[in-house]
Amino acid sequence: MELKRMTENYDITIVGGGPVGMFAAFYAGMHNAKTQVIESLTELGGQVNALYPEKTILDVAGFPGIKGRDLIAGQAEQLKQFPLTIKTGEAVTNVTANADGFLVTTPKGTSQTRAVIVAVGNGAFAPRKLNVAGADAFTGQQLFYSVRDLEKFRGKRVMVAGGGDAAIDQALMLESVAQSVTLLHRRAQFRGLAHMVDLLEASTVNVKTPYLIRDLQATTDGALDVTLKPVGSTAEMAHQVVDDLVVSYGFTADHSALAAWDVDLAEExxxxxxxxxxxxxxxxxxxxxxxxxxxxxxxxxxxxxxxAPIAVQAIMTTYFPDRRGPVHSTSITPKP
Ligand SMILES: Cc1cc2nc3c(=O)[nH]c(=O)nc-3n(C[C@H](O)[C@H](O)[C@H](O)COP(=O)(O)OP(=O)(O)OC[C@H]3O[C@@H](n4cnc5c(N)ncnc54)[C@H](O)[C@@H]3O)c2cc1C
Structure with a gap:
């Protein structure tokens, strides 16, 4: 039995799974290119999904208005038409030229590709972490930076920390399954969209402001004791015991990853x-x-x-002239 892991081999590697990288992947699929998308976040959708899922976008052709979240869901659906490899939660840390194209490195391993499409936006996104001593020990157990599986929170006492649309959105999502939801914000006012704040006010979410998280301690029965500091007041620290804490403080974008690649891409x-x-x-x-x-x-x-189609077509013409694929999508058999 062959135990050694074969090097994965792709025609096209797309670095970055934002809306543009996703559309490039779809287009590469249309051209029968063996394609992988590598995205540093745990979900596809780039800025649209991470920064403004609830905003109505007005300037995408074919939609008089579409929420960011719905646009990305539609793109994800579109991608299902082709056997693409989608890797999430994995940042590309290096791209090295070799005789067959490029070796692509992530913390999880390497893969070989003929061509690379860089669709990295402003850089690799990562959630902004809770800056409290010892927080890392709780990460993934009782401290989360996104709600990936709502069911995990069923029947739990959950605290969500943050003041933007994403925090409100997560608190409202959790409301449907959790025993109780507390939304904690360091300011008295939420900076989310007005209609999100209206939804919050109409919900059963317990809003607690203005407080900052100062400490996390495990309780003897396995819950989480969150120490809260009132902002702008000398009042005593408060405590709240919850089962899970979801921190939604936004994202940082790391552009330096590109500079560390062996290939030197000219930048302006x-x-x-x-x-x-x-x-x-x-x-x-x-x-x-x-x-x-x-x-x-x-x-x-x-x-x-x-x-996206310009790049994919250039790759197909240059490296795979024998299989340029359909020029119009109508030449693909539509799904029933
Ligand atoms: C608040 C706001 C509102 C906006 N409103 C509109 C609007 O109404 N209409 C409009 O047209 N545009 C709007 N934009 C701009 C629009 O969001 C961007 O043009 C679009 O997201 C660009 O898509 P992209 O795929 O190029 O990059 P991004 O959306 O930035 O996606 C890039 C992805 O690449 C990933 N990545 C980066 N580096 C790596 C790496 N090394 N390895 C793996 N993954 C990596 C990132 O994590 C990210 O997910 C808005 C932007 C903001 C911030």
Whole structure:
């Protein structure tokens, strides 16, 4: 039996699973390219999903108005039409040129690819962590930075910390399964959209402001004792015992990851310079979306959606001329 893990081999590797990387993956699928998408966050959707899932986007063709979350859900559905490999929770830490294209490295391993499409937006996203001594020991057990599986919180006493749309959204989602939900914010006012705040007010979520988390301790019966400091007052510290804590403090974007890659992509103002075919200074590496720049570029979803087919077609023409695939989507057999 072959025990050694074979190196995974792809035609196209898309670094970044934001809306633009997702559309590039769909388009690569249409061209029968063996494709992987590698995304540092645990979910696809980039800025749209992470920063404004509840915002109504007005400037995507075909939708008079669509919520960020729904746009990404639609794209995820579109991706299911093709056998693509989607890796989430994995940041690309290096790309090295070799005779067959590039070796792509993440903390989980390496894979070989003929061409790379860099769709990294403003950089690798990571959730902003709770800055409390000892917090790491609770991470993944009772401290979470996203709600991936709602069922895990069924019947639990849950605290959500944060003041933006995502925090309110998570508190409202948890309300449907949890025994109780407390939403903690360091300011008296929430910065979420007005209609989200209205939904919050109409809910059973217990809103606690203005408080900051100062300490976490395990209780003897396995719960979490959260020490809360009142903000702007000398009042005594408060305590609340919960089963789980979900911290929703937003995201940091790390652009430095790209600078550490062995391939040296020419940059202009921290954006990757590309030509009309979305080719970077390194042949075989293309860049699209918010992370790419050229004269006249605007960082918009619609513009990135246009760049994705240009990059995929350039790759197919250059590296796989024998299987350029359909030019129009109608040449694919539609699903019943
Ligand atoms: C508040 C707000 C509102 C907006 N409203 C609109 C609007 O109404 N209309 C509009 O057109 N645009 C809008 N935009 C801009 C729009 O969101 C961006 O143009 C779009 O998200 C760009 O998509 P992208 O896929 O290029 O990049 P991103 O959405 O930034 O996605 C890039 C992804 O790559 C991942 N990544 C980065 N580095 C790595 C790595 N090394 N390894 C693995 N993964 C990596 C990141 O984690 C991220 O998920 C808005 C932006 C913001 C912040």
């Amino acid at each position: 103002r921290r954006l990757i310079a590309v030509d009309r075919q979305m080719t970077t200074s390194v042949p075989g590496i293309y860049a699209i979306g918010d992370g790419a720049t050229y004269p006249g570029k605007s960082p918009l979803i619609a513009i990135g959606y246009g760049e």
